[in-house]
Amino acid sequence: MKLNRVVEPFPNVTLRTQDNRQVRFYDDVVKGKVVVINFMFTTCTELCPLATANLANLQQALGEHAGRDVFLVSLSVDPDHDTPAVLRRYAERFHAGPGWTFLTGKAADIELIQRRLGLYPTDDLPHTGMAVYGNERSGSWSSTPITRNAAGMARIVLRVVESPPASGGVPKSN
Amino acid sequence: MITRRDLMKMGLLSTGTFLTMPAGRVYGRVSASFDEELRSPYLKPFVDRLPTLHELTDGGKSLTRVPTPRLEDITRYARPYVGLGAEGTGLGPDATEFYEIAVVERSVKFHHDLPETPVWAYVDANNRPSSSSNPKRLLSFSFPRIELGQGEKEGMLVRLHNELKTLDKSPIDPTRDFGFPTLTMHFHGGHQPSAADGFPHDIENGGGPDFPNLPAEHVTVHQGRFFDYMFPFRDVGFVDSPETRDERPSFYWFHDHILDFTGPNVYRGLANLAPAFDRLDSGDETDTREDPETGRKALGLPSGPYDIPMVFQDKIFDVSGAIIFDPFNGDGFLGDTMLVNGVVQPYHVVERRKYRLRFLNGSNARIYQMFLTNDSGQSFPMTQIATEGGLLANSINIRSFELYMAQRVEVIVDFAHSMFDGQKYVYIENRMRQDDGRKPDGVESRGTKLLQFRLGERVTDPSSMPATLRPFDAISKTELDNAQHRTFKFDRSGGVFTINGEPIDIDRADRVPRNVGQIWHFENSSGGWWHPNHVHSEFMRVLARNGRRLTPDHPAFAIEGDGQARKDTVVMRNNESIDVYIKFRDFSGPFVFHCHNMEHEDHAMMARFDVE
Numbered sequence: 001m002k003l004n005r006v007v008e009p010f011p012n013v014t015l016r017t018q019d020n021r022q023v024r025f026y027d028d029v030v031k032g033k034v035v036v037i038n039f040m041f042t043t044c045t046e047l048c049p050l051a052t053a054n055l056a057n058l059q060q061a062l063g064e065h066a067g068r069d070v071f072l073v074s075l076s077v078d079p080d081h082d083t084p085a086v087l088r089r090y091a092e093r094f095h096a097g098p099g100w101t102f103l104t105g106k107a108a109d110i111e112l113i114q115r116r117l118g119l120y121p122t123d124d125l126p127h128t129g130m131a132v133y134g135n136e137r138s139g140s141w142s143s144t145p146i147t148r149n150a151a152g153m154a155r156i157v158l159r160v161v162e163s164p165p166a167s168g169g170v171p172k173s174n
Numbered sequence: 175m176i177t178r179r180d181l182m183k184m185g186l187l188s189t190g191t192f193l194t195m196p197a198g199r200v201y202g203r204v205s206a207s208f209d210e211e212l213r214s215p216y217l218k219p220f221v222d223r224l225p226t227l228h229e230l231t232d233g234g235k236s237l238t239r240v241p242t243p244r245l246e247d248i249t250r251y252a253r254p255y256v257g258l259g260a261e262g263t264g265l266g267p268d269a270t271e272f273y274e275i276a277v278v279e280r281s282v283k284f285h286h287d288l289p290e291t292p293v294w295a296y297v298d299a300n301n302r303p304s305s306s307s308n309p310k311r312l313l314s315f316s317f318p319r320i321e322l323g324q325g326e327k328e329g330m331l332v333r334l335h336n337e338l339k340t341l342d343k344s345p346i347d348p349t350r351d352f353g354f355p356t357l358t359m360h361f362h363g364g365h366q367p368s369a370a371d372g373f374p375h376d377i378e379n380g381g382g383p384d385f386p387n388l389p390a391e392h393v394t395v396h397q398g399r400f401f402d403y404m405f406p407f408r409d410v411g412f413v414d415s416p417e418t419r420d421e422r423p424s425f426y427w428f429h430d431h432i433l434d435f436t437g438p439n440v441y442r443g444l445a446n447l448a449p450a451f452d453r454l455d456s457g458d459e460t461d462t463r464e465d466p467e468t469g470r471k472a473l474g475l476p477s478g479p480y481d482i483p484m485v486f487q488d489k490i491f492d493v494s495g496a497i498i499f500d501p502f503n504g505d506g507f508l509g510d511t512m513l514v515n516g517v518v519q520p521y522h523v524v525e526r527r528k529y530r531l532r533f534l535n536g537s538n539a540r541i542y543q544m545f546l547t548n549d550s551g552q553s554f555p556m557t558q559i560a561t562e563g564g565l566l567a568n569s570i571n572i573r574s575f576e577l578y579m580a581q582r583v584e585v586i587v588d589f590a591h592s593m594f595d596g597q598k599y600v601y602i603e604n605r606m607r608q609d610d611g612r613k614p615d616g617v618e619s620r621g622t623k624l625l626q627f628r629l630g631e632r633v634t635d636p637s638s639m640p641a642t643l644r645p646f647d648a649i650s651k652t653e654l655d656n657a658q659h660r661t662f663k664f665d666r667s668g669g670v671f672t673i674n675g676e677p678i679d680i681d682r683a684d685r686v687p688r689n690v691g692q693i694w695h696f697e698n699s700s701g702g703w704w705h706p707n708h709v710h711s712e713f714m715r716v717l718a719r720n721g722r723r724l725t726p727d728h729p730a731f732a733i734e735g736d737g738q739a740r741k742d743t744v745v746m747r748n749n750e751s752i753d754v755y756i757k758f759r760d761f762s763g764p765f766v767f768h769c770h771n772m773e774h775e776d777h778a779m780m781a782r783f784d785v786e
Contacts, residue, residue, distance in 0.1 A: 009348055009349065009501075009502060031345075047668050116502065117502045118500070118502030118503050118504050119502075119669070121669065127669075128668060128669025128670065129667070129668035129669050129670040130504065130669055130670055130777065132502065134348070134501070136346065136348075137341075137344070137346060138340070138341055138346065138351070138355075139341065139346040139347070139348045139350075139351035139352055139353070140352070140353065140354045140355075140435065141348050141352065141501035141502065142354075142434035142435055142438075142501065142776055142777075143434075143502075143504060143776075143777055144434065144677075144778065145670040145672075145677040145777075145778050147670075148676075148677050148678075148679060148778070149679050149681065149682075151681075152679055152680060152681050155376075156375070156433065156434065156680075159354070159356060160354065162340070
């Protein structure tokens with residue numbers, strides 16, 4: 001008996017990166033990776049600059065893991081304004097390194113992703129201060145406040161990378 | 175997504191199959207990001223028996239008989255709290271019991287008509303449920319009697335083995351393959367050293383006076399590893415203040431507590447029960463011995479098969495039997511199918527006599543309003559005897575009770591009472607309506623029947639139901655006057671749960687002096703999100719609600735007022751505040767308090783405090 005998914009948590013919609021590359025959200029952005037996903041828009045003057053700045057801190061704190069084991073993904077909730085060129089300038093302003101993708105696309109597609117990831121606004125903001133993080137290979141998904149201490153956030157996110165560190169508990173003696 | 179139409183095409187849904195019957199009716203939307211039409215398959219209620227549990231096997235392993243390398247590990251971690259011939263205790267190494275629990279993936283039956291469901295489960299590592307054990311149930315063991323203040327026994331050492339395997343399949347469906355396989359176990363209700371408290375994350379402050387040799391940064395248990403939890407089970411204050419009596423036994427439970435993934439891990443099966451006893455509440459209804467120290471006789475409450483611990487949970491199943499979770503729901507995950515002790519709406523055959531019924535809300539986000547009812551909707555009174563903080567000072571008569579996540583309530587029901595004459599079936603019924611995980615929507619006149627009691631014959635009943643249970647003094651004015659005050663605001667800002675403006679930063683702690691009374695003022699400023707707040711290590715005394723003292727004339731006094739009840743989880747509804755007194759004796763080191771809506775907890779509504 002073949003069973004369908006309950007929902008497609010990562011709709012495979014077509015989006016554009018800050019480098020104007022066309023990507024599919026599931027196939028190219030999420031599949032097989034550990035990702036940290038947030039929503040923002042470049043003209044936001046409240047939460048987004050702080051959040052984006054702290055994601056830049058996170059990228060630093062991740063060190064060699066950034067772009068290799070962990071990928072950052074920022075989707076614009078104002079895609080009509082936030083063209084790839086606008087996102088590229090924004091990314092440069094925050095010194096976004098490799099492995100950090102900014103995405104724009106059809107507003108409805110981005111809203112769908114926002115809903116599926118539970119980051120659809122529930123308060124008086126067009127997006128939330130939470131980022132979804134997880135490992136697509138293992139199914140471990142949770143969320144983290146974006147503005148928390150970046151070093152701590154890096155340790156929290158790195159837990160879901162496969163091959164956990166060999167520390168923890170006592171080695172099995174038998 | 176599975177829609178009704180898909181299921182019909184697949185031949186899995188015929189007309190009416192999915193229509194919930196009144197007895198199995200569950201309210202509301204299941205989860206924000208799911209298809210509105212998603213429902214578990216209809217499962218006929220009261221088909222399966224309430225499972226009975228076998229006691230954890232000692233395996234003949236008092237500590238002296240543990241292989242030597244392990245003994246070294248154990249003594250290293252266990253001192254100075256317990257037995258093991260430690261100086262001053264006068265006890266030998268046999269005083270500490272040793273048990274091993276493994277966390278495994280296994281398949282269990284939640285309902286007769288449902289295929290087997292893969293779960294993560296705690297199992298007795300020395301007496302594993304065999305593949306042929308029938309029926310296969312989620313809760314496969316219970317702890318042997320945990321007894322506090324007995325003198326000749328000194329706690330329990332529990333070795334937790336993480337035997338979860340890494341998934342090897344693709345693609346992964348995060349609504350079925352959820353959770354995080356690094357573990358930490360919280361013995362909820364217990365008073366234990368920081369390092370044995372199931373701290374949610376590895377931290378970088380190993381050592382310290384409490385656990386000189388423990389690398390505290392390694393409190394989490396990775397796959398293929400184990401960790402030794404030392405549970406002293408002693409009365410509070412034993413380290414350096416006058417040891418109290420009568421304070422700690424209650425309806426304990428234990429569950430996974432890993433940072434950001436407690437909800438999915440518990441939902442996937444990692445929760446189990448462990449009621450505790452002492453001389454007063456001795457777990458033997460024929461016991462009339464006096465405690466030589468207090469002069470009080472054992473209470474003789476219904477015991478053995480007449481003492482029924484129950485964990486209430488809700489889940490969503492698909493037609494293959496798999497449990498479905500939404501890891502992207504931050505408001506609180508609700509299931510649509512109700513379980514008691516890991517079985518969908520079971521039945522239990524009872525005799526016409528007194529029973530002690532213990533209720534634990536083990537749901538992620540569902541809030542219950544429990545009634546005892548019959549088929550015509552009549553409800554019957556109950557006698558409440560305990561909260562999660564153990565026995566009340568005095569029993570109270572109630573019509574129903576609210577039960578928030580992690581809370582426990584215990585009641586005595588006398589099925590021999592004339593009000594049950596002619597009644598064949600009596601139910602535990604939840605009449606709280608709840609449509610999303612933020613908060614409930616109110617009590618309705620009819621609800622969901624969670625468990626069916628089938629009333630049998632009248633039998634002799636040696637048990638007692640004294641009105642005075644475990645009297646204790648309210649915190650004195652002097653102690654209150656000398657207490658330190660702190661305020662913690664539970665809030666929500668920019669879609670982020672915060673306490674005093676901050677999500678949990680596991681590396682930052684409020685410092686709390688040991689043995690100095692605290693008055694903690696908790697406020698819920700987050701409006702539409704309700705928060706049952708759980709503080710680890712010590713029980714709380716509730717002093718005031720919304721600024722109003724809980725004097726005996728306050729409506730909430732009987733269920734949570736100081737001098738009547740002790741609490742480990744106290745709810746803050748819409749914009750409510752509570753004042754509690756708490757004092758951290760015995761154990762220094764890092765602990766946490768947090769909202770026990772597990773999705774709120776996993777979304778950083780937690781704070782760390784270090785007792786120093």
